[in-house]
Amino acid sequence: SSELTQDPAVSVALGQTVRITCQGDSLRNYYASWYQQKPGQAPVLVIYGQNNRPSGIPDRFSGSTSGSTASLTITGAQAEDEADYYCNSRDSSGDYVFGTGTKLTVL
Amino acid sequence: QVQLQESGPGLVKPSETLALTCSVSGASMSSGTYYWSWIRQPPGKGLEWIGYIHYRGSTNYDPSLKSRVTISVDTSKNQFSLKLSSVTTADTAIYYCARAGITGTVTTSWFDPWGQGALVIVSS
Numbered sequence: 001s002s003e004l005t006q007d008p009a010v011s012v013a014l015g016q017t018v019r020i021t022c023q024g025d026s027l028r029n030y031y032a033s034w035y036q037q038k039p040g041q042a043p044v045l046v047i048y049g050q051n052n053r054p055s056g057i058p059d060r061f062s063g064s065t066s067g068s069t070a071s072l073t074i075t076g077a078q079a080e081d082e083a084d085y086y087c088n089s090r091d092s093s094g095d096y097v098f099g100t101g102t103k104l105t106v107l
Numbered sequence: 108q109v110q111l112q113e114s115g116p117g118l119v120k121p122s123e124t125l126a127l128t129c130s131v132s133g134a135s136m137s138s139g140t141y142y143w144s145w146i147r148q149p150p151g152k153g154l155e156w157i158g159y160i161h162y163r164g165s166t167n168y169d170p171s172l173k174s175r176v177t178i179s180v181d182t183s184k185n186q187f188s189l190k191l192s193s194v195t196t197a198d199t200a201i202y203y204c205a206r207a208g209i210t211g212t213v214t215t216s217w218f219d220p221w222g223q224g225a226l227v228i229v230s231s
Contacts, residue, residue, distance in 0.1 A: 031214055042223055043221055049210070052215075086153065088154075097156060100153055
């Protein structure tokens with residue numbers, strides 16, 4: 001099955017912009033979705049498709065794709081954005097795969 | 108507002124079968140193009156997709172778990188269930204149920220909403 005690779009940890013200064021990336025061959029044909037997970041909580045969808053935000057997700061979250069790399073960008077990171085972030089996509093078999101996860105620290 | 112809630116035993120013995128149920132409220136499982144999914148997360152580790160079922164009964168499972176997994180649906184109760192056989196300590200995890208949406212072109216998909224998760228410990 002396909003794999004999605006993320007950097008284990010990323011940090012950003014409060015109010016600055018951070019990009020979290022996700023690499024995998026499936027992303028050439030399928031859009032990534034992105035999930036935020038805070039300690040002890042279930043994941044929450046923050047971005048899906050070309051660049052769609054569910055209701056209630058701040059517009060500082062955005063998504064993009066280039067080739068086999070999907071990116072989640074947080075413009076003006078806030079303290080409450082500190083969390084683990086996971087990407088996900090389908091593959092040609094109809095299976096789903098999650099990325100390895102990125103721990104975001106807001107300094 | 109659609110809500111999902113997992114239920115089932117929190118402790119399972121090695122070699123036995125793990126069984127969980129996800130109850131869906133706020134919408135009928137039979138409406139829309141959704142795939143009702145199970146996802147797990149071992150303690151301190153990342154998310155793992157287990158599989159999904161469509162309300163009409165079609166299923167798809169992660170290849171690494173396919174020989175041990177069965178997902179079923181009961182639309183009359185608006186519930187779907189997970190069974191994982193021959194469990195080992197490696198199956199200890201928080202098990203989430205989630206609704207998977209997909210666009211007609213199948214290039215866009217997402218999991219939303221998620222249940223709160225159920226911790227299942229495999230131990231004798």
